[in-house]
Amino acid sequence: MPQETVSGTAQAAPIVVVENVTKRFGAFTALNDVNLRVGKGEKIVLCGPSGSGKSTLIRCINHIEKHDGGRIVVDGVELSHRLADINSVRCEVGMVFQSFNLFPHLTVAENCMLAPMKVRGISQAEARARALGLLRKVRIQDQADKYPAQLSGGQQQRVAIARALCMQPKIMLFDEPTSALDPEMVKEVLDTMVELAKDGMTMVCVTHEMGFAREVADRVIFMDRGCILEEADPETFFRAPRSERAKGFLNQIIH
Amino acid sequence: MNTLDFSIVAQSWPYLWSGLVFSLSLTAAAFAIGMVLGTCLALVQHFEVPVLAQVVRGYVAVIRSIPLILVLFWFFFLVPIVLGYLSGNGRPVPIGATFTAFITFGLFEAAYYSEIIRVGLRAVNKGQFEACQALALSTYDTYRHIVLPQVLRVASPIILSQTIILFQDTSLVYVLSLTDLLGAASKLAQLNGRLVEMYLVVALAYLAISSAASQCVAILRKRYALATSR
Numbered sequence: 001m002p003q004e005t006v007s008g009t010a011q012a013a014p015i016v017v018v019e020n021v022t023k024r025f026g027a028f029t030a031l032n033d034v035n036l037r038v039g040k041g042e043k044i045v046l047c048g049p050s051g052s053g054k055s056t057l058i059r060c061i062n063h064i065e066k067h068d069g070g071r072i073v074v075d076g077v078e079l080s081h082r083l084a085d086i087n088s089v090r091c092e093v094g095m096v097f098q099s100f101n102l103f104p105h106l107t108v109a110e111n112c113m114l115a116p117m118k119v120r121g122i123s124q125a126e127a128r129a130r131a132l133g134l135l136r137k138v139r140i141q142d143q144a145d146k147y148p149a150q151l152s153g154g155q156q157q158r159v160a161i162a163r164a165l166c167m168q169p170k171i172m173l174f175d176e177p178t179s180a181l182d183p184e185m186v187k188e189v190l191d192t193m194v195e196l197a198k199d200g201m202t203m204v205c206v207t208h209e210m211g212f213a214r215e216v217a218d219r220v221i222f223m224d225r226g227c228i229l230e231e232a233d234p235e236t237f238f239r240a241p242r243s244e245r246a247k248g249f250l251n252q253i254i255h
Numbered sequence: 256m257n258t259l260d261f262s263i264v265a266q267s268w269p270y271l272w273s274g275l276v277f278s279l280s281l282t283a284a285a286f287a288i289g290m291v292l293g294t295c296l297a298l299v300q301h302f303e304v305p306v307l308a309q310v311v312r313g314y315v316a317v318i319r320s321i322p323l324i325l326v327l328f329w330f331f332f333l334v335p336i337v338l339g340y341l342s343g344n345g346r347p348v349p350i351g352a353t354f355t356a357f358i359t360f361g362l363f364e365a366a367y368y369s370e371i372i373r374v375g376l377r378a379v380n381k382g383q384f385e386a387c388q389a390l391a392l393s394t395y396d397t398y399r400h401i402v403l404p405q406v407l408r409v410a411s412p413i414i415l416s417q418t419i420i421l422f423q424d425t426s427l428v429y430v431l432s433l434t435d436l437l438g439a440a441s442k443l444a445q446l447n448g449r450l451v452e453m454y455l456v457v458a459l460a461y462l463a464i465s466s467a468a469s470q471c472v473a474i475l476r477k478r479y480a481l482a483t484s485r
Contacts, residue, residue: 064388090391101386105404114400115390167390 013040015171015202016061021070023056023226030056031067032226038171043203045213045234048223049249054206057223058173061204062093075170091119094164098176100156102148108135108159109144112166120167127166134162138192154185158192165196172196174205208253210238222246263449264456274439275460281360281435282422288361289421290414293368294403300369301376311369318366323359324427330359331431352431364421371413375406408479412472419468423461436460 016038023031030053038044046054059065060072063079063086072079074089103111112131116122122130135141138158140151148156157177164172174193178186190212197203197216207213213220213234220237222230224245230237241247264271299311318326334355335347342348350358379402387397407414426437434442437457444453 062389064385087391087393090389093389095386095389097382097385097389099382101380101382103383103386103401103405105408114396115392118393118396118400119391164389 014038015040015075016204017071017073018057018061019071019073021057021060021067021072023053023060023065023067029226031060033070034226034228036221036228038202038204040170041200041202042218043197043201043216044205045217045220046204046206046223047208047213047220047249048229049245051225052223053226054223055175058095058175058204058206061171061173062090062095064095087119091167092170093173094167094169094171095173096157096160096164096175096177098179100148100153100160100180102156102160102163104148107145107147108140108151111148111159112163115163116166130166131162134165135159137165137195138162139188152185153181154188157181157185157189161189161192161196171202171204174203174207176206176208178207178209210253214238222249224249259452259455260449261452261456263443263447264452267443267447267453270443271436271439271456271460274434274436277428277433278422278425278435278437281356281425281428282418284357285360285364285421285425286418288357289364289368292361292365294372296365296369297372297376298398300373315366315369318363319370323363323424324430326363327355327359327427327430331355352428352433356428356431356433360421360425364417367417368414371410371417372406375410376402378409379405411479412476415468415472415475419465419472422465422468 014037016036018034018036021031021034022029032053034053034057036044036057046057048054056065060067060079061074063072066081067079075092077085077089079085079089102108103114106114109128109131112134113124113127116127116130117124132141132144135144138161140155140158140162143151143155143159148159151159161172161177177193178189181189186209190209193203193205193212194216203216205212205217217234219231220234221228222237222241222243222245224243229243230241230246232242237246238250241250296311296315300308302308330350331352335349338348338350339346383401383405384397387401392401425435428435429438429441440453440457444450447453
Protein backbone atom coordinates (compact mmCIF):
# COMPACT_ATOMS: atom_id res chain seq x y z
CA MET A 1 0.00 0.00 0.00
CA PRO A 2 1.67 3.23 -1.08
CA GLN A 3 0.22 5.43 1.67
CA GLU A 4 1.89 3.38 4.39
CA THR A 5 5.31 4.11 3.03
CA VAL A 6 4.57 7.74 2.26
CA SER A 7 2.86 8.76 5.41
CA GLY A 8 3.36 6.97 8.65
CA THR A 9 1.52 9.68 10.57
CA ALA A 10 -1.65 8.91 8.67
CA GLN A 11 -1.58 5.44 10.06
CA ALA A 12 -0.74 6.55 13.57
CA ALA A 13 -3.62 8.93 14.10
CA PRO A 14 -6.06 8.99 11.21
CA ILE A 15 -8.65 11.72 11.60
CA VAL A 16 -10.43 10.83 8.37
CA VAL A 17 -10.86 7.23 7.30
CA VAL A 18 -12.46 6.44 3.97
CA GLU A 19 -12.91 2.73 3.36
CA ASN A 20 -14.16 1.11 0.17
CA VAL A 21 -16.39 4.09 -0.52
CA THR A 22 -18.61 3.99 -3.55
CA LYS A 23 -20.83 6.74 -4.88
CA ARG A 24 -23.10 6.59 -7.90
CA PHE A 25 -25.11 9.27 -9.65
CA GLY A 26 -27.64 7.17 -11.54
CA ALA A 27 -25.65 4.98 -13.90
CA PHE A 28 -22.48 7.04 -13.44
CA THR A 29 -20.01 5.78 -10.84
CA ALA A 30 -18.37 8.83 -9.30
CA LEU A 31 -16.38 6.94 -6.68
CA ASN A 32 -15.38 3.35 -7.10
CA ASP A 33 -14.08 1.59 -4.00
CA VAL A 34 -11.99 4.51 -2.73
CA ASN A 35 -9.71 4.16 0.31
CA LEU A 36 -8.07 7.12 2.00
CA ARG A 37 -6.63 7.85 5.42
CA VAL A 38 -5.80 11.35 6.49
CA GLY A 39 -3.60 11.82 9.55
CA LYS A 40 -3.95 14.68 12.01
CA GLY A 41 -2.18 17.72 10.63
CA GLU A 42 -1.68 16.15 7.24
CA LYS A 43 -2.10 18.20 4.07
CA ILE A 44 -3.41 16.36 1.06
CA VAL A 45 -3.86 17.64 -2.44
CA LEU A 46 -6.35 15.82 -4.63
CA CYS A 47 -6.00 16.30 -8.34
CA GLY A 48 -7.16 14.70 -11.51
CA PRO A 49 -9.18 15.41 -14.63
CA SER A 50 -12.67 16.80 -14.28
CA GLY A 51 -15.21 14.12 -13.52
CA SER A 52 -12.57 12.00 -11.78
CA GLY A 53 -14.45 12.09 -8.47
CA LYS A 54 -12.15 14.32 -6.43
CA SER A 55 -14.84 16.85 -5.54
CA THR A 56 -17.31 14.06 -4.83
CA LEU A 57 -14.81 12.48 -2.47
CA ILE A 58 -14.35 15.54 -0.29
CA ARG A 59 -18.08 16.28 -0.42
CA CYS A 60 -18.67 12.78 0.97
CA ILE A 61 -16.33 13.52 3.89
CA ASN A 62 -18.81 16.02 5.32
CA HIS A 63 -21.82 14.21 3.94
CA ILE A 64 -22.91 16.87 1.48
CA GLU A 65 -23.00 13.87 -0.83
CA LYS A 66 -24.19 10.61 0.67
CA HIS A 67 -21.92 7.68 -0.10
CA ASP A 68 -23.66 4.55 -1.34
CA GLY A 69 -21.22 1.97 -0.05
CA GLY A 70 -18.27 1.66 2.29
CA ARG A 71 -17.45 3.51 5.47
CA ILE A 72 -16.40 7.05 6.32
CA VAL A 73 -15.18 7.84 9.84
CA VAL A 74 -14.32 11.41 10.74
CA ASP A 75 -12.72 12.21 14.09
CA GLY A 76 -14.01 8.92 15.49
CA VAL A 77 -17.59 9.34 14.31
CA GLU A 78 -18.87 7.14 11.52
CA LEU A 79 -21.06 8.96 9.01
CA SER A 80 -24.39 7.19 9.14
CA HIS A 81 -27.73 8.55 8.14
CA ARG A 82 -28.35 9.85 11.65
CA LEU A 83 -28.51 13.63 11.57
CA ALA A 84 -26.83 13.91 14.97
CA ASP A 85 -23.75 12.06 13.65
CA ILE A 86 -23.73 14.08 10.45
CA ASN A 87 -23.90 17.40 12.27
CA SER A 88 -21.29 16.45 14.84
CA VAL A 89 -18.96 15.60 11.96
CA ARG A 90 -19.82 18.79 10.09
CA CYS A 91 -18.94 20.86 13.17
CA GLU A 92 -15.39 19.53 12.96
CA VAL A 93 -15.06 19.82 9.19
CA GLY A 94 -14.85 23.23 7.55
CA MET A 95 -15.48 23.53 3.84
CA VAL A 96 -14.53 26.11 1.25
CA PHE A 97 -16.35 26.02 -2.05
CA GLN A 98 -15.31 26.94 -5.57
CA SER A 99 -18.16 29.47 -5.77
CA PHE A 100 -17.59 30.89 -2.23
CA ASN A 101 -21.27 30.46 -1.28
CA LEU A 102 -21.22 33.42 1.08
CA PHE A 103 -24.61 34.57 2.36
CA PRO A 104 -25.30 37.66 0.22
CA HIS A 105 -27.79 39.26 2.62
CA LEU A 106 -25.43 39.18 5.60
CA THR A 107 -22.34 41.29 6.19
CA VAL A 108 -18.92 39.69 6.17
CA ALA A 109 -18.87 39.58 9.98
CA GLU A 110 -22.41 38.20 10.15
CA ASN A 111 -21.46 35.50 7.65
CA CYS A 112 -18.76 34.43 10.08
CA MET A 113 -20.89 34.77 13.24
CA LEU A 114 -24.09 32.92 12.35
CA ALA A 115 -23.03 29.29 12.62
CA PRO A 116 -20.86 29.67 15.75
CA MET A 117 -23.82 31.33 17.48
CA LYS A 118 -26.52 28.94 16.27
CA VAL A 119 -24.55 25.70 16.24
CA ARG A 120 -21.81 26.18 18.84
CA GLY A 121 -24.06 28.33 21.00
CA ILE A 122 -21.55 31.09 21.73
CA SER A 123 -22.65 34.65 22.52
CA GLN A 124 -22.88 37.38 19.92
CA ALA A 125 -19.98 39.29 21.46
CA GLU A 126 -17.79 36.21 21.49
CA ALA A 127 -18.79 35.34 17.91
CA ARG A 128 -17.98 38.86 16.75
CA ALA A 129 -14.61 38.83 18.49
CA ARG A 130 -13.80 35.45 16.98
CA ALA A 131 -14.94 36.59 13.53
CA LEU A 132 -12.84 39.76 13.65
CA GLY A 133 -9.84 37.78 14.85
CA LEU A 134 -10.07 35.36 11.95
CA LEU A 135 -10.85 38.10 9.46
CA ARG A 136 -7.64 39.77 10.61
CA LYS A 137 -5.85 36.47 10.05
CA VAL A 138 -7.02 36.40 6.43
CA ARG A 139 -6.15 40.13 6.24
CA ILE A 140 -9.62 41.40 5.55
CA GLN A 141 -10.74 42.79 8.93
CA ASP A 142 -11.41 46.26 7.52
CA GLN A 143 -14.17 44.79 5.32
CA ALA A 144 -16.04 43.20 8.22
CA ASP A 145 -19.17 45.30 7.90
CA LYS A 146 -19.43 45.23 4.12
CA TYR A 147 -21.62 42.87 2.14
CA PRO A 148 -20.03 40.07 0.09
CA ALA A 149 -21.07 41.67 -3.21
CA GLN A 150 -18.91 44.70 -2.37
CA LEU A 151 -15.78 42.52 -2.22
CA SER A 152 -13.52 41.12 -4.94
CA GLY A 153 -13.56 37.39 -5.64
CA GLY A 154 -10.30 36.84 -3.79
CA GLN A 155 -11.58 38.73 -0.78
CA GLN A 156 -14.84 36.78 -0.84
CA GLN A 157 -12.98 33.49 -0.84
CA ARG A 158 -10.86 34.62 2.08
CA VAL A 159 -14.06 35.51 3.93
CA ALA A 160 -15.33 32.01 3.15
CA ILE A 161 -12.15 30.56 4.67
CA ALA A 162 -12.58 32.74 7.78
CA ARG A 163 -16.24 31.74 8.02
CA ALA A 164 -15.30 28.06 8.02
CA LEU A 165 -12.51 28.64 10.58
CA CYS A 166 -14.93 30.41 12.94
CA MET A 167 -16.43 27.01 13.69
CA GLN A 168 -12.94 25.98 14.91
CA PRO A 169 -12.90 22.83 12.79
CA LYS A 170 -10.26 20.15 13.05
CA ILE A 171 -10.20 19.56 9.29
CA MET A 172 -10.57 21.92 6.36
CA LEU A 173 -11.81 20.79 2.97
CA PHE A 174 -11.14 22.96 -0.07
CA ASP A 175 -13.10 22.29 -3.25
CA GLU A 176 -11.20 24.03 -6.06
CA PRO A 177 -10.99 27.24 -4.04
CA THR A 178 -9.18 29.22 -6.72
CA SER A 179 -10.86 27.93 -9.87
CA ALA A 180 -13.49 30.68 -10.00
CA LEU A 181 -10.99 33.49 -9.39
CA ASP A 182 -9.33 35.92 -11.74
CA PRO A 183 -5.63 35.02 -12.04
CA GLU A 184 -4.40 38.01 -10.05
CA MET A 185 -6.53 36.96 -7.08
CA VAL A 186 -5.38 33.36 -6.92
CA LYS A 187 -2.22 34.19 -4.97
CA GLU A 188 -3.92 35.97 -2.07
CA VAL A 189 -6.14 32.94 -1.48
CA LEU A 190 -3.28 30.47 -1.81
CA ASP A 191 -1.17 32.54 0.60
CA THR A 192 -3.97 32.30 3.14
CA MET A 193 -4.12 28.54 2.64
CA VAL A 194 -0.35 28.19 3.00
CA GLU A 195 -0.49 30.12 6.26
CA LEU A 196 -3.27 27.87 7.49
CA ALA A 197 -1.19 24.83 6.58
CA LYS A 198 1.76 26.21 8.56
CA ASP A 199 -0.52 26.55 11.59
CA GLY A 200 -0.89 22.78 11.48
CA MET A 201 -4.43 22.50 10.14
CA THR A 202 -5.42 19.18 8.62
CA MET A 203 -6.29 20.01 5.01
CA VAL A 204 -7.72 18.15 2.07
CA CYS A 205 -7.59 20.33 -1.02
CA VAL A 206 -8.94 19.69 -4.47
CA THR A 207 -6.80 21.98 -6.56
CA HIS A 208 -4.73 22.14 -9.69
CA GLU A 209 -2.38 24.71 -8.20
CA MET A 210 0.80 22.68 -8.42
CA GLY A 211 2.95 25.36 -6.77
CA PHE A 212 0.70 25.12 -3.73
CA ALA A 213 0.88 21.33 -3.81
CA ARG A 214 4.69 21.40 -3.87
CA GLU A 215 4.84 23.91 -1.05
CA VAL A 216 2.45 22.41 1.48
CA ALA A 217 1.23 18.96 0.48
CA ASP A 218 2.41 15.90 2.38
CA ARG A 219 0.80 13.73 -0.25
CA VAL A 220 -0.59 14.30 -3.70
CA ILE A 221 -3.40 11.97 -4.68
CA PHE A 222 -4.24 11.53 -8.33
CA MET A 223 -7.74 10.38 -9.17
CA ASP A 224 -9.23 9.25 -12.43
CA ARG A 225 -12.66 7.81 -13.19
CA GLY A 226 -13.64 7.44 -9.56
CA CYS A 227 -10.48 5.65 -8.45
CA ILE A 228 -7.29 6.72 -6.71
CA LEU A 229 -4.60 5.91 -9.26
CA GLU A 230 -1.54 7.26 -7.50
CA GLU A 231 -0.47 8.77 -4.28
CA ALA A 232 2.98 10.07 -3.55
CA ASP A 233 4.81 12.97 -2.01
CA PRO A 234 4.65 15.98 -4.34
CA GLU A 235 8.27 15.79 -5.54
CA THR A 236 7.91 12.15 -6.56
CA PHE A 237 4.52 12.71 -8.12
CA PHE A 238 5.54 15.68 -10.23
CA ARG A 239 8.97 14.34 -11.19
CA ALA A 240 8.01 10.77 -11.89
CA PRO A 241 4.32 10.03 -12.15
CA ARG A 242 3.85 6.30 -12.55
CA SER A 243 0.62 6.05 -14.51
CA GLU A 244 0.16 7.15 -18.10
CA ARG A 245 -2.97 9.05 -17.13
CA ALA A 246 -1.14 11.08 -14.51
CA LYS A 247 1.60 11.85 -17.03
CA GLY A 248 -0.98 13.00 -19.55
CA PHE A 249 -2.75 15.06 -16.93
CA LEU A 250 0.43 16.78 -15.76
CA ASN A 251 1.41 17.54 -19.32
CA GLN A 252 -1.89 19.28 -19.82
CA ILE A 253 -1.79 21.46 -16.73
CA ILE A 254 1.92 22.31 -16.79
CA HIS A 255 2.34 23.77 -20.24
CA MET B 256 -72.53 70.15 -17.57
CA ASN B 257 -72.01 72.32 -14.52
CA THR B 258 -68.63 73.68 -13.57
CA LEU B 259 -66.62 71.51 -11.23
CA ASP B 260 -66.98 72.29 -7.55
CA PHE B 261 -64.34 70.72 -5.37
CA SER B 262 -65.51 72.42 -2.18
CA ILE B 263 -67.83 69.45 -1.79
CA VAL B 264 -64.79 67.26 -1.45
CA ALA B 265 -63.40 69.37 1.36
CA GLN B 266 -66.71 69.18 3.20
CA SER B 267 -66.99 65.43 2.90
CA TRP B 268 -63.33 64.82 3.66
CA PRO B 269 -63.83 63.11 7.07
CA TYR B 270 -66.09 60.48 5.49
CA LEU B 271 -63.70 59.87 2.60
CA TRP B 272 -60.86 59.68 5.09
CA SER B 273 -62.62 56.99 7.11
CA GLY B 274 -63.14 55.07 3.85
CA LEU B 275 -59.45 55.39 3.03
CA VAL B 276 -58.50 54.22 6.52
CA PHE B 277 -60.69 51.16 6.06
CA SER B 278 -59.09 50.39 2.67
CA LEU B 279 -55.60 50.74 4.10
CA SER B 280 -56.32 48.67 7.21
CA LEU B 281 -57.88 45.94 5.11
CA THR B 282 -54.80 45.99 2.85
CA ALA B 283 -52.44 45.87 5.83
CA ALA B 284 -54.34 43.07 7.55
CA ALA B 285 -54.66 41.01 4.38
CA PHE B 286 -50.96 41.57 3.72
CA ALA B 287 -50.01 40.38 7.20
CA ILE B 288 -52.31 37.35 7.19
CA GLY B 289 -51.44 36.59 3.57
CA MET B 290 -47.68 36.75 4.10
CA VAL B 291 -47.62 34.61 7.24
CA LEU B 292 -50.05 32.05 5.89
CA GLY B 293 -48.59 32.24 2.37
CA THR B 294 -45.09 31.52 3.69
CA CYS B 295 -46.44 28.50 5.56
CA LEU B 296 -48.29 27.26 2.46
CA ALA B 297 -45.17 27.71 0.36
CA LEU B 298 -43.01 25.81 2.87
CA VAL B 299 -45.53 22.96 3.09
CA GLN B 300 -45.26 22.56 -0.69
CA HIS B 301 -41.51 23.10 -0.70
CA PHE B 302 -40.93 20.35 1.87
CA GLU B 303 -43.50 18.09 0.19
CA VAL B 304 -45.21 17.44 3.52
CA PRO B 305 -47.23 14.25 2.92
CA VAL B 306 -50.95 14.82 2.23
CA LEU B 307 -50.77 18.43 3.38
CA ALA B 308 -48.78 19.47 0.30
CA GLN B 309 -51.51 18.07 -1.95
CA VAL B 310 -54.22 19.84 0.03
CA VAL B 311 -52.33 23.13 -0.18
CA ARG B 312 -51.79 22.73 -3.94
CA GLY B 313 -55.52 22.19 -4.37
CA TYR B 314 -56.33 25.19 -2.23
CA VAL B 315 -53.97 27.48 -4.12
CA ALA B 316 -55.25 26.24 -7.48
CA VAL B 317 -58.89 26.80 -6.52
CA ILE B 318 -58.35 30.25 -5.03
CA ARG B 319 -56.28 31.39 -7.98
CA SER B 320 -58.82 30.28 -10.54
CA ILE B 321 -61.89 32.03 -9.15
CA PRO B 322 -62.59 35.76 -8.92
CA LEU B 323 -62.08 37.44 -5.56
CA ILE B 324 -65.65 38.72 -5.59
CA LEU B 325 -66.91 35.14 -5.72
CA VAL B 326 -64.72 34.18 -2.78
CA LEU B 327 -66.23 37.11 -0.86
CA PHE B 328 -69.74 35.85 -1.67
CA TRP B 329 -68.82 32.35 -0.62
CA PHE B 330 -67.54 33.43 2.71
CA PHE B 331 -70.32 35.85 3.37
CA PHE B 332 -73.19 33.56 2.40
CA LEU B 333 -71.88 30.02 2.62
CA VAL B 334 -69.68 30.04 5.71
CA PRO B 335 -72.61 31.03 8.01
CA ILE B 336 -74.62 28.13 6.58
CA VAL B 337 -71.74 25.70 7.06
CA LEU B 338 -71.21 26.97 10.60
CA GLY B 339 -74.93 26.50 11.17
CA TYR B 340 -74.70 22.88 10.06
CA LEU B 341 -71.66 22.30 12.23
CA SER B 342 -73.28 23.86 15.26
CA GLY B 343 -76.13 21.43 14.82
CA ASN B 344 -79.18 23.68 15.00
CA GLY B 345 -79.24 24.24 11.24
CA ARG B 346 -79.59 28.01 11.50
CA PRO B 347 -76.95 30.08 9.72
CA VAL B 348 -74.42 31.68 12.04
CA PRO B 349 -73.72 35.20 10.76
CA ILE B 350 -70.03 36.12 10.85
CA GLY B 351 -70.32 39.80 9.97
CA ALA B 352 -69.22 41.72 6.91
CA THR B 353 -66.03 43.23 8.34
CA PHE B 354 -64.82 39.91 9.69
CA THR B 355 -65.67 38.27 6.35
CA ALA B 356 -63.68 40.90 4.47
CA PHE B 357 -60.55 40.59 6.61
CA ILE B 358 -60.53 36.80 6.63
CA THR B 359 -61.38 36.43 2.94
CA PHE B 360 -58.78 38.91 1.76
CA GLY B 361 -56.18 37.30 4.02
CA LEU B 362 -56.93 33.79 2.77
CA PHE B 363 -57.15 34.94 -0.84
CA GLU B 364 -53.86 36.82 -0.78
CA ALA B 365 -52.16 33.91 1.02
CA ALA B 366 -52.64 31.83 -2.13
CA TYR B 367 -50.99 34.48 -4.31
CA TYR B 368 -48.13 35.23 -1.90
CA SER B 369 -47.49 31.52 -1.43
CA GLU B 370 -46.97 31.12 -5.18
CA ILE B 371 -44.50 34.00 -5.22
CA ILE B 372 -42.60 32.59 -2.25
CA ARG B 373 -42.70 29.03 -3.59
CA VAL B 374 -41.06 30.13 -6.84
CA GLY B 375 -38.57 32.19 -4.81
CA LEU B 376 -37.64 29.15 -2.71
CA ARG B 377 -36.80 27.20 -5.84
CA ALA B 378 -34.62 30.03 -7.10
CA VAL B 379 -32.28 30.03 -4.10
CA ASN B 380 -28.82 28.92 -5.20
CA LYS B 381 -27.95 25.32 -4.31
CA GLY B 382 -24.63 26.57 -2.97
CA GLN B 383 -26.43 28.42 -0.19
CA PHE B 384 -27.90 25.16 1.09
CA GLU B 385 -24.52 23.44 0.82
CA ALA B 386 -22.83 26.23 2.77
CA CYS B 387 -25.46 25.84 5.50
CA GLN B 388 -24.95 22.08 5.56
CA ALA B 389 -21.19 22.49 5.76
CA LEU B 390 -21.64 24.84 8.72
CA ALA B 391 -23.91 22.26 10.43
CA LEU B 392 -26.82 24.71 10.55
CA SER B 393 -30.15 23.06 11.36
CA THR B 394 -32.92 23.06 8.77
CA TYR B 395 -34.79 25.61 10.90
CA ASP B 396 -31.81 27.99 11.09
CA THR B 397 -31.07 27.47 7.41
CA TYR B 398 -34.55 28.59 6.39
CA ARG B 399 -35.01 31.17 9.14
CA HIS B 400 -31.68 32.98 8.70
CA ILE B 401 -30.46 32.18 5.20
CA VAL B 402 -33.14 30.98 2.78
CA LEU B 403 -36.29 32.92 3.68
CA PRO B 404 -34.55 36.30 4.10
CA GLN B 405 -33.09 35.89 0.62
CA VAL B 406 -36.40 34.78 -0.86
CA LEU B 407 -38.24 37.72 0.68
CA ARG B 408 -35.59 40.12 -0.59
CA VAL B 409 -35.61 38.77 -4.12
CA ALA B 410 -39.40 38.55 -4.19
CA SER B 411 -40.06 41.88 -2.49
CA PRO B 412 -40.78 43.80 -5.73
CA ILE B 413 -43.28 41.13 -6.84
CA ILE B 414 -44.81 40.93 -3.37
CA LEU B 415 -45.25 44.70 -3.32
CA SER B 416 -46.79 44.67 -6.82
CA GLN B 417 -49.25 42.04 -5.62
CA THR B 418 -50.01 44.23 -2.61
CA ILE B 419 -50.78 47.19 -4.88
CA ILE B 420 -53.30 44.99 -6.69
CA LEU B 421 -54.65 43.94 -3.29
CA PHE B 422 -55.10 47.59 -2.31
CA GLN B 423 -57.11 48.26 -5.45
CA ASP B 424 -59.12 45.07 -4.96
CA THR B 425 -60.26 46.21 -1.52
CA SER B 426 -62.85 48.29 -3.37
CA LEU B 427 -64.74 45.01 -3.92
CA VAL B 428 -65.96 45.10 -0.32
CA TYR B 429 -68.88 47.18 -1.58
CA VAL B 430 -70.63 43.86 -2.26
CA LEU B 431 -70.61 43.31 1.50
CA SER B 432 -72.02 46.82 2.07
CA LEU B 433 -68.75 47.91 3.67
CA THR B 434 -67.53 51.43 3.10
CA ASP B 435 -64.02 51.70 1.75
CA LEU B 436 -62.56 54.73 -0.05
CA LEU B 437 -64.43 54.06 -3.30
CA GLY B 438 -67.59 53.11 -1.42
CA ALA B 439 -67.46 56.34 0.58
CA ALA B 440 -67.03 58.42 -2.55
CA SER B 441 -69.78 56.59 -4.34
CA LYS B 442 -72.25 57.09 -1.49
CA LEU B 443 -71.40 60.78 -1.26
CA ALA B 444 -71.67 61.18 -5.02
CA GLN B 445 -75.17 59.78 -4.99
CA LEU B 446 -76.14 62.04 -2.08
CA ASN B 447 -74.82 65.30 -3.45
CA GLY B 448 -74.85 64.57 -7.15
CA ARG B 449 -71.19 65.54 -7.58
CA LEU B 450 -70.15 62.34 -9.34
CA VAL B 451 -67.33 63.80 -11.41
CA GLU B 452 -65.58 65.55 -8.55
CA MET B 453 -65.94 62.61 -6.22
CA TYR B 454 -64.71 59.97 -8.63
CA LEU B 455 -61.92 62.24 -9.81
CA VAL B 456 -60.63 62.82 -6.31
CA VAL B 457 -60.86 59.14 -5.44
CA ALA B 458 -59.06 58.19 -8.65
CA LEU B 459 -56.29 60.64 -7.73
CA ALA B 460 -56.05 59.13 -4.26
CA TYR B 461 -55.68 55.61 -5.68
CA LEU B 462 -53.19 56.91 -8.24
CA ALA B 463 -51.10 58.68 -5.61
CA ILE B 464 -50.94 55.70 -3.26
CA SER B 465 -50.37 53.09 -5.95
CA SER B 466 -47.70 55.06 -7.78
CA ALA B 467 -45.90 55.83 -4.52
CA ALA B 468 -45.88 52.08 -3.87
CA SER B 469 -44.67 51.44 -7.42
CA GLN B 470 -41.79 53.81 -6.77
CA CYS B 471 -40.92 51.62 -3.79
CA VAL B 472 -40.98 48.61 -6.10
CA ALA B 473 -38.50 50.34 -8.40
CA ILE B 474 -36.24 51.23 -5.47
CA LEU B 475 -36.36 47.67 -4.16
CA ARG B 476 -35.51 46.28 -7.58
CA LYS B 477 -32.57 48.61 -7.88
CA ARG B 478 -31.31 47.89 -4.39
CA TYR B 479 -31.58 44.17 -4.95
CA ALA B 480 -29.82 44.45 -8.31
CA LEU B 481 -26.95 46.29 -6.57
CA ALA B 482 -26.72 43.74 -3.78
CA THR B 483 -26.28 40.86 -6.20
CA SER B 484 -24.01 42.47 -8.75
CA ARG B 485 -20.89 40.34 -9.20
